[in-house]
Amino acid sequence: MIEGSGHRVLAVCTSGIHRENVRDTVRELVAEGAKLGFRTVILNTFLDMYNKDAFTKGEASIFSLIESPVIDAVIVMPEAIKSEEVIRRIVERAKRRGLPVISIDGMTEGCRNIVFNYGDSFEQIVRHVIDVHGCRRINYVAGLKDNPFSEERTQRFLKVIEEKNIPAENIRIGHGDFWEEPAAALAESWFTSGEPLPEAVICANDSMALAVCGVLRDHKVRVPQDVIVTGFDGIELEKYFVPRLTTCAADIGQAGRTAAATADTLLNGGTAPEVTEIPYAMRVAQSCGCHRIHSADLAGKIMSISSDIAGNEAHESFMFDYLRHTLGCRRKSELAETMKRFGHFDMWCCTGAGYFSDKLVRQRFGDFPAEMRLLATNVEGHSFTGKFPTGDLLPTLPEILESRDSVMFSPIHSESDLIGYLGISIELDKNLFLMARRFTMLTDQILWNFKNRLVIERANEKLAEMHIHDPMTGTLNRRGFYKKASRMIKRIESRGGCAVIFSADMDGLKQINDSFGHNEGDKAIKALASALIKCAGSESICARFGGDEFIIMTAAENAEQAGDFAERVQGMLDDHVRRVKAPYRIRVSIGAVDRVISETEELDECIRLADELMYREKREHKKQED
DSSP, rough: TTTSSSOOOEEEEEEESSHHHHHHHHHHHHHHHHHHTEEEEEESSSOOOOOOHHHHHHHHHGGGGGOOOOEEEEEOOOOHHOHHHHHHHHHHHHTTTOEEEEEEEOOOOHHHHHHHHHHHHHHHHHHHIIIIIIOSSSSEOOOSOOHHHHHHHHHHHHHHHTTTTTOGGEEEEOOTTTHHHHHHHHHHHHSOSOOOOOOOEEEHHHHHHHHHHHHHHHTTTOOTTTTTEEEEEOOGGGGGGOOBBEEEOOOHHHHHHHHHHHHHHHHTTOOOSSEEEEEEEEETTTTTTOOOOOOOHHHHHHHHHHHHHHHHHHHHHHHHHHHHHHHHHOOOOHHOOOOOHOSSEEEEEEEEEETTTSSOOOOOOOOSSHHHOOOOOSTTTOOOOOOOGGGSSSSHHHHHHHHEEEEEEEEEEEETTTEEEEEEEEEEEEEHHHHHHHHHHHHHHHHHHHHHHHHHHHHHHHHHHTTBBOOTOBBOOOBHHHHHHHHHHHHHHTTTTEEEEEEEEEEEEHHHHHOOOHHHHHHHHHHHHHHHHHHOOOTTTEEEETTEEEEEEEGHHHHHHHHHHHHHHHHHHHHHHHHHHHHHHSSSEEEEEEEEOOSSSHHHHHHHHHHHHHHHHHHHHHHOOO
C-alpha cells in the first residue's frame, strides 16, 4: 500500500500491452481495480519472453520490481509473457513477500487461476459447421504439435467428428503452428494433393484462418460460397478482413474484472477458487455464410487503418528527430531536456544511481541497483534531484497515483545490461502504446550510446592527461609543461603581471643510487616532487624535465621569494627523511627568475637563466660539504 494514502497497489506483469487482447484485459482490470480502491502498476515488456536470449533477459528484469514494498498483489499473464521460467520467477518473488498472485489465461502453480474455456466454445464452432451448414468434408488446421491449447482443440474436433459419424477419409488434419506462413503453405498443398477441396476449413485460430482465406482467394475459390472457413480467438485483425470470420472470442473484460475482484477478496482475508473459468462466445459472421457480406463495411475499416498508418508515420518521424537531437547532447542535463521535449506523454526516466559513472556497470539478471535517479520527467511539479530507493518505483509515486489509476513501467537496457526503467502514464489505447514502445526502444539505445560516449571521452581525457604527466612522480612532463605554460602565460599577461620560474635539482642523487640502490633514488625523487608541488601551490605548474630536474612556474603575486621557497622545500624534505627514517639526506638546489613573459621563446630564456642560478646554488652547497 502507498504510505499516506488509502490506495492498495496491483502489479500486473505482462508483455505486448499494445496487442488488443492484452490491452483490453489490462484496461478492464485497471478500471475495475479503481472502483475497489486499487491503483495499478503495469510491468510490461514490449516483446514476449518466448526467445531465450540476452535481450529478453534484459526485458524480464522489469518484473523484479514486484519486490517493491508498495505492491499488495500481483497479477501475471502467462500467455502474453510466453515463458514458464519468467512466470516461475515472478511467482517466487511474490511468494517471498507473501503477496497473493492471480494468473490470467494460464494454469500457474501457486496462483489463483482465471482461465478461458476454450474447449466448449471450439466444439460449438465445429457443431455449427456440421449441424447448421451440413458440411461433411472438412479440413482441420491445428496449431503446434504437443501444445496444450492446440491439443485440446484437436481433441474437441475429433470428438464431434466421431459423434456425427463423419468418415475418417472425409477429414484432413494438418498443422499450421498458429502462424500465417505455415497455414498458408498447408492450404497450398491442398491444390496439389489431387484430393477434392473441402466443404469447410476449421482453423484453431484466426491468424491461420485469415491465411487460408488468402490462399483460397488466390486460387479463385470463394469464401463462403465455395468453401466455409472458421477461426478462433477473435483477434483485432479479423475486424478488418472481408469476409468477417466466424470465430469465438473471450470476454476479455470479464477476465480483468474477475482478477481485480479476486485480489480484493484475498487482501480482505476472504477465499477465492483456485480456478475460475471465463467463457468464450461464438461470433457467427460472414465466412460461414450466416451473414451477408457488406462491402460498405470495408470502406470504414480502410479509413481506420489509413488513419492509424498516418499517425504512426508521423510519430516515427518524430522519433527520428528525437534520436537526431540526442546525438548532439554532451551533458546529462541536455539529454534530460531532449527527453522531456520528445516524451509527449507523462514520462519518468529513471536510471541506476551509478549508471553514469566511468565504469560500464553490468547488473546481474533481474536485479536493479538499490538506488535510482530520476534523469528526466515532463510532468510539471514532479522534478526530483538526488537518489531514491528503487522500491519506491518513482520518487513521487504517491502524488502520481493520486491523479492516475495506473502507471506502466518498461525496462531500459542494452541486451542484458540494465540501464533503468521508464514510467509512462497514458490512456490504455493501442496507438499510444505503439508510440510508447518506439520511445522506450529508442531510449534504450540513446542512453546506452550516451553512456558509452561518456566513458570513451573520459578515457580519452585520462589518456591525454597520462600523455602529459610523468608516471613516476605525477608531475607534468616536458610536453605537459609547455602545453599548460602557454595557457598560464596568456592568463598572467591578461592581468599585466609577471611570471616566476624555479629550476630545482637534487644534490647527491648519484650517491644515493650508488650507496642504497636506484629504488631508494626513485623514492627520493618522488619526495622532492611532492615537496615542490605542495610548496608551489595549486596555482602553479610543476614538471619533471628529466632525472632529478624540475621546473616550476607560477604568477609573481603567488610566488614566494626564491630563498624562502627553497627553504620551505628543504624543510619539507628534512621532515620526510625523519618521518621515514631514511639513511640519507635529500638536499635540493633551486634557482629563480621573475619577469614579464609573452612568448614561449622568452620562457625558454627564463628557464635557462633559472638553471644557471640553480647550478650556482649547487656549487655553493658542494663547497659547504667540502
